[in-house]
Amino acid sequence: MLTACSSADDDDTSPDSSADGTEGSSGEVVELTFQSWVPNIDQAVDAFNAAHDDVNVTLETVTAGPDGGYATMQSAVQAGNPADVAQVGYDAIPDFLINDALEDITDYVGDSADVFADWQWQTGVFGDRVYAVPQASGPLGQFYRKDIFDELGLAYPETWDDYYEAAKAIRESDSDRYIAAFAFNQAPWMIGLAEQAGASWFSIEGEAWNVDIDSAETAKMADFWQRLIDEDLVKIVADFSNEWNADIQNGDIVTWISGSWADAILRGTAPDTAGSWAVGAMPQWDAGESVSATWGGGSASVVLKGSENPEEAAEFALWLNSDPESVSILTSVGAGWPAIADTSQIESLQEDPEVFDFYGGQDIWDVFAESDANVDTSWTWPPLSSTLFSSLTDNVKAAVDAGEPIADAYAQTETDMVDALEQRGISVNE
Missing domain, CATH: 3.40.190.10 (Periplasmic binding protein-like II)
Incomplete structure (x- = not known):
């Protein structure tokens, strides 16, 4: 925690998994729980579930901030029954780390750094290990x-x-x-x-x-x-x-x-x-x-320590924050400015009548x-x-x-x- 953030070492990472076609070895659907406070983020969760046969994500809505969702998340980690994926602010990632509440997900998403804006990616990188997938900033x-x-x-x-x-x-x-x-x-x-x-x-x-x-x-x-x-x-x-x-x-x-x-x-x-x-x-x-x-840097998706399916959880976190359809939904419902480097493919940034009309036609x-x-x-x-x-x-x-x-x-x-x-x-x- 005393060292400055640095890029993940390519030698320590494995190719990113796609989470789009294979079921677990038992052939059963992997069930994940995702905690977030963003209104209407269920639309992105539903899009993920519709696109995946092998993983099903259930959303749990929590209160934002250290006195709400964060306390709930960390208490569940200590009790041994955490959610799999959680939304946390960039500011809170160091807190979760010093409390040993995050899974190291380098092996699952470590080669995806180029997908995201570098500074946002780095908020989840400590030493050469990756602990978070950035979602959005709050410029x-x-x-x-x-x-x-x-x-x-x-x-x-x-x-x-x-x-x-x-x-x-x-x-x-x-x-x-x-x-x-x-x-x-x-x-x-x-x-x-x-x-x-x-x-x-x-x-x-x-x-x-x-x-x-x-x-x-x-x-x-x-x-x-x-x-x-x-x-x-x-x-x-x-x-x-x-x-x-x-x-x-x-x-x-x-x-x-x-x-x-x-x-x-x-x-x-x-x-x-x-x-x-x-x-x-x-x-x-x-x-x-x-x-x-x-405003507080932004927020990311993390895999909480003790998740029974950390690989699938990390794959969901990556899809949620990088798939163009999902990112378009996140932007439209107010998750923040996309963390991905190339925003040209995000439909809601190009044309969103509901948003633009509210602001008198302004983009x-x-x-x-x-x-x-x-x-x-x-x-x-x-x-x-x-x-x-x-x-x-x-x-x-x-x-x-x-x-x-x-x-x-x-x-x-x-x-x-x-x-x-x-x-x-x-x-x-x-």
């Missing part, structure tokens, strides 16, 4: 109510300075209206903002981790949002809450910086606003730049394709990301509630992470 963009911007005569905010001016105009236009929510409950959102500001919180040097959460880049971002909070230009509300959902529907929250998968959430949460939304790139710190980031995938290409792929997720997420949200909420600078919350989070890593026996550079 950030800004969903915004174009009708309200047009009504107020506002140009799209290309920079954060523009964003601040737009925030003032939007706030002045209606006593209930805000440019955005300050989502203190979403660590991946706050981390993505820091990443886009140029921060690099974790890196490996020698045999130890560097932790630099309380950096100048983070402080720049935190101070900007502090100004918005102090001037009552953003609403302090947890996103995905009932209040937030209502604000999205009635136009009291006008923008949402989120991952590409958020498209499906908007369409499901606020169907009556169809035609009112558009998507743009994240505002930039310096005019003319095109720096992007991700929003052009925005996210550019965003994904501009992500800082050197960002490294540490062990104990669940500790990082909980510490950050707790500290930021406490700062906001107390009227204290949120920059202090990031400093406290650095202290918390260093302590947590050292308590687990993981070396940290001073």
